Amino acid sequence: DTAVSQTPKYLVTQMGNDKSIKCEQNLGHDTMYWYKQDSKKFLKIMFSYNNKELIINETVPNRFSPKSPDKAHLNLHINSLELGDSAVYFCASSQGREGKAKNIQYFGAGTRLSVL
Amino acid sequence: ILNVEQSPQSLHVQEGDSTNFTCSFPSSNFYALHWYRWETAKSPEALFVMTLNGDEKKKGRISATLNTKEGYSYLYIKGSQPEDSATYLCAFRLTTDSWGKLQFGAGTQVVVTP
Numbered sequence: 734d735t736a737v738s739q740t741p742k743y744l745v746t747q748m749g750n751d752k753s754i755k756c757e758q759n760l761g762h763d764t765m766y767w768y769k770q771d772s773k774k775f776l777k778i779m780f781s782y783n784n785k786e787l788i789i790n791e792t793v794p795n796r797f798s799p800k801s802p803d804k805a806h807l808n809l810h811i812n813s814l815e816l817g818d819s820a821v822y823f824c825a826s827s828q829g830r831e832g833k834a835k836n837i838q839y840f841g842a843g844t845r846l847s848v849l
Numbered sequence: 850i851l852n853v854e855q856s857p858q859s860l861h862v863q864e865g866d867s868t869n870f871t872c873s874f875p876s877s878n879f880y881a882l883h884w885y886r887w888e889t890a891k892s893p894e895a896l897f898v899m900t901l902n903g904d905e906k907k908k909g910r911i912s913a914t915l916n917t918k919e920g921y922s923y924l925y926i927k928g929s930q931p932e933d934s935a936t937y938l939c940a941f942r943l944t945t946d947s948w949g950k951l952q953f954g955a956g957t958q959v960v961v962t963p
Contacts, residue, residue: 737892764949776893776938776953789947823892827949836881836942836949840892 736760739824739841746814747849754809754844756824764788765807766825766838767799776823782807811846819848853941855954862929862961869925870957872939876920883951884913884924885938893938896924929961 737758746752758765766789767779781789782801796812811818824841854873862868874882881900885893897906902917910927926933936958940951 766949774955776940778950778952781947781949783948789950835898836951837883837895837898838949838951839895842890842892 735842737824737826737839737841739822739844741844742842743845743847745847745849748814748816750814751810751812752814752846753811754822754824754846756807756809756841758805758824758826758839760826760828760839762826762828762839763804764827764829764836765801765804766827767807767809768823768825770821770823770843772820780807780809814846814848816848819846821845853939853952853954855937855939855957857957858955859958859960862926862933862959864929864931864961864963866929867925867927868929868959869923870937870959872922872924872941872954874920874922874939874941874952875943876918878943878945879917879920880942880944880946882915882917882922883940883942884922885940887936887938887956889935896937924957926959929959931961931963934959934961 740755764783766781768776779793780799785801798810801807821843823843825838827836827838884896887893897913899915904915906913912925915922936956938956940953
């Protein structure tokens with residue numbers, strides 16, 4: 734069983750479309766994240782939710798909207814896709830909040846988004 | 850240093866040789882340093898989390914050290930094997946960062962040739 738699973742693995746779409754990427758974790762974690770791997774290969778945090786509450790919201794265009802229906806799921810919806818949104822997006826999860834320094838994050842396999 | 854820097858970007862190692870590489874990070878407001886191993890076509894996997902100056906962690910042939918005063922961590926691979934080929938990422942968190950916010954380096958790609 735995959736611990737953190739993202740769907741789809743590949744997503745090819747036209748500029749201007751709206752798309753969603755889904756993420757589910759079966760680790761019982763209470764915190765989930767979305768990262769974008771940029772052109773220089775850095776993993777950049779976009780959002781984080783803890784128990785369905787938004788706790789990290791980096792400077793991301795408001796065309797990107799995360800949705801957490803429950804603590805096992807964190808989906809990423811992107812409106813009006815642009816060429817620059819092409820990247821690999823990674824979902825991750827971890828357990829715990831303040832006072833627990835470990836915060837080991839478990840990653841999904843990534844979703845490669847190509848905007849044409 | 851404002852962000853995390855990893856060097857070298859890549860290295861080639863002969864099977865059986867030992868190697869090491871560096872992660873440099875801001876020494877002010879340090880909270881934690883993570884190392885992840887990322888094999889091609891797989892997900893990054895956590896190797897170590899270190900929080901205290903002088904921390905040393907070991908997992909099999911891989912070990913890491915931490916110097917928070919000068920802002921660097923070394924990862925060592927002893928007796929490299931082809932299965933050690935991967936990109937090794939480090940990530941740090943500052944005390945001023947929100948919970949869970951890790952800032953990742955671009956990684957050191959290690960290729961072990963038989």
